[in-house]
Amino acid sequence: MPALPDRHGRFGEYGGRYVSETLVPALEELEQAYASLRKDPAFKAELKGLYRDYANRETPLYFAERLSEHLGGARVYLKREDLCHTGAHKINNTLGQILLARKMGKKRIIAETGAGQHGVATATVAALMDVDAEIYMGSEDIERQKLNVFRMQLLGARVHPVESGSRTLKDAINECMRDWVTNIADTYYLVGSTMGPHPYPLIVRDFQSVIGKEARRQVLKAEGKLPDLLVACVGGGSNAMGLFYPFIKDESVAMTGVEAAGGGLDAGPHAASISRGSPGVLHGKKTYLLQDELGQVREAHSIAPGLDYPGVGPEHSWLHDKGRASYVAVTDSQALEALQLLSRLEGIIPALESAHAVAHALEVVPAMPRDAVVLVNLSGRGDKDMPAVAEYLGVEV
Amino acid sequence: MARGKKRIKRCLDKLSAEGRTALVPFFSVGDPGIDETHDAVLAAVDAGADIIELGVPFSDPMADGPVIQASSQRALEAGTSLHGILEMVASLRAKTDVPLVLFGYYNPFFHYGEEAFARDAASAGADGVLCVDLPPEEARGMVAACRSNGVDRIFLLAPTSDDSRIKAVSRCSTGFVYFVSVTGVTGARSSLPTDVPAKVARVRELCDLPVGVGFGISTPEQAHAVADYADLVIVGSALVKTMHEAGAARCAAEAGRFVSDLRRGIDG
Numbered sequence: 148m149p150a151l152p153d154r155h156g157r158f159g160e161y162g163g164r165y166v167s168e169t170l171v172p173a174l175e176e177l178e179q180a181y182a183s184l185r186k187d188p189a190f191k192a193e194l195k196g197l198y199r200d201y202a203n204r205e206t207p208l209y210f211a212e213r214l215s216e217h218l219g220g221a222r223v224y225l226k227r228e229d230l231c232h233t234g235a236h237k238i239n240n241t242l243g244q245i246l247l248a249r250k251m252g253k254k255r256i257i258a259e260t261g262a263g264q265h266g267v268a269t270a271t272v273a274a275l276m277d278v279d280a281e282i283y284m285g286s287e288d289i290e291r292q293k294l295n296v297f298r299m300q301l302l303g304a305r306v307h308p309v310e311s312g313s314r315t316l317k318d319a320i321n322e323c324m325r326d327w328v329t330n331i332a333d334t335y336y337l338v339g340s341t342m343g344p345h346p347y348p349l350i351v352r353d354f355q356s357v358i359g360k361e362a363r364r365q366v367l368k369a370e371g372k373l374p375d376l377l378v379a380c381v382g383g384g385s386n387a388m389g390l391f392y393p394f395i396k397d398e399s400v401a402m403t404g405v406e407a408a409g410g411g412l413d414a415g416p417h418a419a420s421i422s423r424g425s426p427g428v429l430h431g432k433k434t435y436l437l438q439d440e441l442g443q444v445r446e447a448h449s450i451a452p453g454l455d456y457p458g459v460g461p462e463h464s465w466l467h468d469k470g471r472a473s474y475v476a477v478t479d480s481q482a483l484e485a486l487q488l489l490s491r492l493e494g495i496i497p498a499l500e501s502a503h504a505v506a507h508a509l510e511v512v513p514a515m516p517r518d519a520v521v522l523v524n525l526s527g528r529g530d531k532d533m534p535a536v537a538e539y540l541g542v543e544v
Numbered sequence: 545m546a547r548g549k550k551r552i553k554r555c556l557d558k559l560s561a562e563g564r565t566a567l568v569p570f571f572s573v574g575d576p577g578i579d580e581t582h583d584a585v586l587a588a589v590d591a592g593a594d595i596i597e598l599g600v601p602f603s604d605p606m607a608d609g610p611v612i613q614a615s616s617q618r619a620l621e622a623g624t625s626l627h628g629i630l631e632m633v634a635s636l637r638a639k640t641d642v643p644l645v646l647f648g649y650y651n652p653f654f655h656y657g658e659e660a661f662a663r664d665a666a667s668a669g670a671d672g673v674l675c676v677d678l679p680p681e682e683a684r685g686m687v688a689a690c691r692s693n694g695v696d697r698i699f700l701l702a703p704t705s706d707d708s709r710i711k712a713v714s715r716c717s718t719g720f721v722y723f724v725s726v727t728g729v730t731g732a733r734s735s736l737p738t739d740v741p742a743k744v745a746r747v748r749e750l751c752d753l754p755v756g757v758g759f760g761i762s763t764p765e766q767a768h769a770v771a772d773y774a775d776l777v778i779v780g781s782a783l784v785k786t787m788h789e790a791g792a793a794r795c796a797a798e799a800g801r802f803v804s805d806l807r808r809g810i811d812g
Contacts, residue, residue, distance in 0.1 A: 155681065165650060165677045167607045169702035169727055172709065311613055317604065324606040329728035331704060428651045428677070429604060441625050442655030443603040 151462070156345020159468060161461035164344040165428045169328050178346045180251050185353065190246060197242050198357065201275070202232045204239075206358075208365035208522070213492045220512040221375065221519035225495070226362045228386065228526045235498065235527030236358060236386045237268035237339060243354035244337045245272040253335035256280045259323045261288055261316030261382070262453035262500065263295025264527055265339030270304035280304040283322040285315040288452050295531050313446035316382075316456045320430050340383025341460030344431030348460055355389025362522060363393050370520050376401045376511070379524035380503040381474065382418065382453050384460035386526035391472060401473070404463060405507045407449030408476035416448035419476040420459040421467050434461040450479035450535065451499035453527075481506040483539060486529060498527035499535070551643040551671045552696050552719040555594055556754045556775060565771035565810055566594040568756060569803055570647065570780030572615040573598050573632065574624025576792045582632050584787060587800030589642045592807035597674075597778065598633070600626055600648030607649075607676045609731030611781040615788060626652050626661070630668045637669030645672040645698060645719075653686070662689035672696035672719050680716045687716055701747055703727050703737070714751035720776060722756045723747055731781045733760035741773045764809020771810045779806060 151158045164174055184190050198204040206227045215223045228236035248256060256273050258280065260266030266282040273280035282299055286308040289296050299306050312318035320343075327336045338347040341355070366374050377394060379387035381404035394400045409417035417423065420435045427436040429444055437445040437457035447457040466472035477485075482499055485506035490496045497505055501524070508523050515521065529536070537544045549557075559566050569588050573581045585596050601619035605612060626648075633644055646665065653661050653675060665673065673695055678686060680699060690697045696719030701710060704727060714721060725740050726733060740757065747755050757770050758778030767777045783802055790798035 163682050164679065165682055166679065167676050167702070167724075168679055168700040168709070168713065169704050169724060171679050171702075172704045172706065312604070312617075321604050321606050325609075325729045328607065331727050428649075428654055430606070431677070436651075438651070438655075440655070441627075442652040443620060444651070 151465070152345060152349055156349070158462045158465035160426070161433050161464040162345055162348055163433050164431060165433065166344045166431045167328065169331065170344070173331050174344055174346070176251070181247060181346055181350055184247055184250055194243055194246060198239070202238045202242060203230060204357065205361045206230050208362055208369065210369065211493050214489065217492055218509065218512040220517065221515035221521045223508060223512055224366065224369070224374070224520065224522045225525045226358060226390065226522060228358060228524060229495070229497065229501065229528035233264070233268045233271050234530065235264040235268070236355060236389065237265045238271065239357055239389065240339065240351050240354040240385060241265070241268040241272045241337060244350065245276050247350070248278070248335035248337065249276055251335060253333060254278050255330065255334045256337050257323055257326050257334055258282050258337045258339060259316065259319040260284050260339065261319065261455055262451070263288065263292040263299065263531060264453060266304070266306070267295050267298050267302070269337050269339070270299040270302035273304060274302045281326070282306045283309050283319040283326070285309045285313070285319050287314040288316065291452055291535055292531060315447070315452070317444065317447070324430070340385040341388045341462060342383045342430060342432060342458065348432065348462055351385050352388045352392055352462065355385050356392045358386065358389035358524065359391060359393035362390060366520065366522060372520070373397050373400050374520040374522040375515070376403065376521045378403050378405060378504045378508050378521065380405045380454060380500050380526060381459060381463060382407070382456050382500065384463045386524050388460060388462055390524045391466070395471065402466070402471065403507060404472055404474045405503045406474055406476040407451055407454035407503060408478040409448040409450070411478055412476055416446065417476065418447035418449040418454050418456060420457060421463060421474040422476045426464070429458050432461045434464045435459050435467070450482060450539070451503060453498070453500040454503065475507055477503050477506040483536065485509055486536065495525070496529035497525055498529050499532045501526045550694065550696060550719070551641065552595065555643050556720065559594060560754070560775065565774060566776040567592060567767070567803065567807055567810055568595045568597055568776050568778040569593050569783050570597040570599055570778060572601065572612055572619055572784045573629050574601055574619030574622050575615040575784070575788065576618065576795065577622050578624060578628055578632050580792055580795050582635060583796035584799035585636055586639060587796045588803040589640050591800040591804035593642065593803050595643045595645060595776065597645050597647045597780070598629060600629055600646055600652055602649035602652060605649065607729055609729040609781060611785050612730050615784045626656050630664050630670070633665070633670045634668040643671040644669065645674060646670055647674045648676070650675040650678045658685045658689040662693040662695050666693040666695050670695065672698050674698040674700070674722060676700065680712055683716065698722055700724055703743060707750060710747055710750045714753060717753055720754040720756050721747065721751055722758060722778065724759045725757050726760050728759070730759055732762035736760055736766065736770070744773050764805050767806045767809045768812060777810060
């Protein structure tokens with residue numbers, strides 16, 4: 148497979164740079180700054196140090212023995228991104244990009260957030276580097292994720308509620324683009340997933356690839372062989388891309404991205420852009436989108452706010468079309484069941500997003516041979532979701 | 545198409561010969577309804593509009609401020625589609641020779657199909673297309689489809705555009721180029737940046753096409769000032785707001801009054 152994206156920021160027909168003219172020079176500047184930074188030994192050393200001492204890397208690859216026994220099939224490993232500082236994989240990307248922003252001399256950071264995990268990870272690194280952070284978040288997500296809003300504020304960030312459209316992640320991204328185009332001279336847009344215009348899908352994938360690099364090394368050490376299957380949830384797709392990318396050339400390793408089927412793919416609203424969407428252009432890139440036949444973007448739905456996005460990173464669209472990765476969807480209720488099962492069997496409460504990946508593993512692992520190895524990316528921890536889960540289970544907390 | 549000189553060029557050449565500046569109102573098509581937009585366009589033409597921009601609504605208008613965002617949402621809720629807009633174009637074309645430019649975000653055009661769109665736009669009588677989020681690098685298909693159907697393709701230039709961008713954008717544009725006066729989204733501003741005239745002058749040195757200036761212009765006084773250095777003065781959000789406040793029954797008349805005030809501002 149060729150090294151992608153190509154110089155036009157394309158993964159096959161996907162990706163690209165669909166932005167208004169005002170932003171084109173800023174993206175070119177970002178592309179150049181990143182190209183020189185990624186080769187800089189001092190930058191690499193600084194990031195490695197922050198990953199180790201600040202973000203708590205490397206994260207363990209944990210053999211989930213009781214879960215494996217319970218399922219009676221393949222041996223299941225969990226990549227414990229939930230143990231990262233701030234509680235999810237998002238910090239891998241924000242640490243890398245804040246160093247990039249500093250190198251570019253930008254003193255003001257903006258970011259979108261859905262679940263609030265990227266917002267918290269951005270507010271965290273902004274505090275660390277002493278720059279201003281302003282976070283855009285849909286007002287519906289603010290309601291669902293009050294704790295993360297408070298965390299961002301405690302860390303010194305300003306949280307702007309977004310009242311337009313569906314008042315979720317999609318609209319928060321629109322507002323970020325509007326802020327960026329207005330304040331382009333001094334502002335760095337810290338994109339939180341493998342999406343947006345080129346070079347963001349590349350930058351975010353690179354910084355998240357630490358997940359797959361570690362996991363590949365760890366599984367080889369633990370099992371003496373490569374895994375048979377990788378499983379990760381996909382909203383924008385950064386934790387999945389981070390896990391998948393270092394395995395792409397290992398053709399024996401199957402990869403499955405798990406989208407959010409919400410209330411059900413047929414019953415209704417969901418966030419399964421690849422499973423049920425079609426190619427289109429939104430937020431700077433061409434990719435699979437949930438949209439009507441006229442090209443108007445539909446509202447997504449998932450119980451997991453981090454998956455509640457009607458698009459997907461362009462590289463996932465390409466991996467899907469090429470058949471290198473497959474994409475499935477699990478419902479809200481499957482994810483909730485998986486969350487409870489993992490909590491009771493392993494003492495690990497996953498984020499609702501990550502519970503989608505676990506739910507798919509529950510489906511496929513029992514039919515796999517006992518010596519097969521499955522690696523599930525546990526991208527975040529579930530603390531932030533406790534009010535929503537309790538409400539769904541009818542428990543007053 | 546067996547057309548002679550294209551409508552946009554014909555219009556701008558004539559105005560240039562008369563030493564006048566083109567007034568270009570932007571309509572958010574379908575807000576409150578497509579029939580109201582149709583009538584408002586005719587009223588604007590009667591009031592002295594030279595070229596009309598027809599905004600194609602999109603669910604995620606990232607380059608727009610609150611006024612056009614809200615208007616786009618109303619237009620979509622009213623069932624506005626690119627197909628319906630092209631039908632309106634055909635109906636307008638039967639009544640007026642004013643140049644009509646479709647202005648929107650790429651995804652609805654992509655879904656229509658670039659070739660099908662350019663063909664249908666040309667046969668309906670549309671003269672140009674501008675997709676806000678389709679810079680020249682991504683526009684090869686659209687440019688080819690427009691060229692073979694005789695539709696002008698208009699691209700944006702921005703305050704952030706350097707000489708090489710100005711040249712690249714000029715090369716693939718026809719009709720005119722649209723200079724975005726401010727770094728930011730659409731919407732009225734109390735004043736424009738002071739360096740706009742100098743930036744437009746630089747565009748003129750590097751580009752042979754007429755230069756339109758838009759974003760932020762809302763009053764006859766601003767229009768007058770911009771007309772000093774622009775070939776086209778483009779006014780959007782202020783008109784959309786005026787029409788919305790007027791309500792369905794009065795919006796065409798108010799559009800006419802608004803445009804005639806701008807006309808006097810420019811010519812005065």
